[in-house]
Amino acid sequence: ETGVTQTPRHLVMGMTNKKSLKCEQHLGHNAMYWYKQSAKKPLELMFVYSLEERVENNSVPSRFSPECPNSSHLFLHLHTLQPEDSALYLCASSQDHGGRGGYTFGSGTRLTVV
Amino acid sequence: AQSVTQLGSHVSVSEGALVLLRCNYSSSVPPYLFWYVQYPNQGLQLLLKYTSAATLVKGINGFEAEFKKSETSFHLTKPSAHMSDAAEYFCAVIRNTGNQFYFGTGTSLTVIP
Numbered sequence A: 001e002t003g004v005t006q007t008p009r010h011l012v013m014g015m016t017n018k019k020s021l022k023c024e025q026h027l028g029h030n031a032m033y034w035y036k037q038s039a040k041k042p043l044e045l046m047f048v049y050s051l052e053e054r055v056e057n058n059s060v061p062s063r064f065s066p067e068c069p070n071s072s073h074l075f076l077h078l079h080t081l082q083p084e085d086s087a088l089y090l091c092a093s094s095q096d097h098g099g100r101g102g103y104t105f106g107s108g109t110r111l112t113v114v
Numbered sequence B: 001a002q003s004v005t006q007l008g009s010h011v012s013v014s015e016g017a018l019v020l021l022r023c024n025y026s027s028s029v030p031p032y033l034f035w036y037v038q039y040p041n042q043g044l045q046l047l048l049k050y051t052s053a054a055t056l057v058k059g060i061n062g063f064e065a066e067f068k069k070s071e072t073s074f075h076l077t078k079p080s081a082h083m084s085d086a087a088e089y090f091c092a093v094i095r096n097t098g099n100q101f102y103f104g105t106g107t108s109l110t111v112i113p
Helices: none
Strands: A004-007 A010-013 A018-025 A031-037 A044-050 A053-057 A064-070 A073-079 A087-094 A109-113 B003-007 B010-014 B019-026 B031-038 B044-050 B056-058 B064-068 B073-078 B087-095 B107-112
Touching: A004 A087, A010 A018, A018 A031, A018 A087, A031 A073, A044 A064, A044 A073, A053 A064, B003 B087, B010 B019, B019 B031, B019 B087, B019 B107, B031 B064, B031 B073, B044 B056, B044 B064, B044 B073, B073 B087
Parallel strands: A010 A109, B010 B107
Antiparallel strands: A004 A018, A018 A073, A031 A044, A031 A087, A044 A053, A064 A073, A087 A109, B003 B019, B019 B073, B031 B044, B031 B087, B056 B064, B064 B073, B087 B107
């Protein structure tokens, strides 16, 4: 257990479905992140939350909607996804927004859009 | 722009041989540098980090990395490869005046018995 827990581990969804990814950290960190990891591409930062406020949104399509109800939980709501959205979605947290102590990652959710 | 370059997307070494994974960064100011490892179907795990305290940084599992400002490099090494070291390795940088990680494209390490 890494301290950052992601559920579900695997998700298969149709393009018309609505689903949510969940991330939970018990490290007392103040910043949380969503990354997308696709084959043969660098990790893509999607969203950054610091003290429950979104501080960065890197031109992510609106079919991805993040939610951070408190400093321990982060969600990624998905709707009308495309096959190219299939990837490993990683959640991470850090003590502060700067992340200079490093990030702690969850094990990821493997998403397949059919 | 702040970035890292990992030379070699795939590296193969024999068990017991030296592991050398290369990372070069571009930065006009001293950065914070990290190495992460990712095992299959897992998230990224921090191996070690450089935060300007010492140029030779020791991490977990026998790995270490040396910050060389003159070469803008932060290569990862391990004297003797073990089968369990087979994984994907990512170099990452964060500028000390910034707040975003930039990850390299990763190097897949294969250990041959």
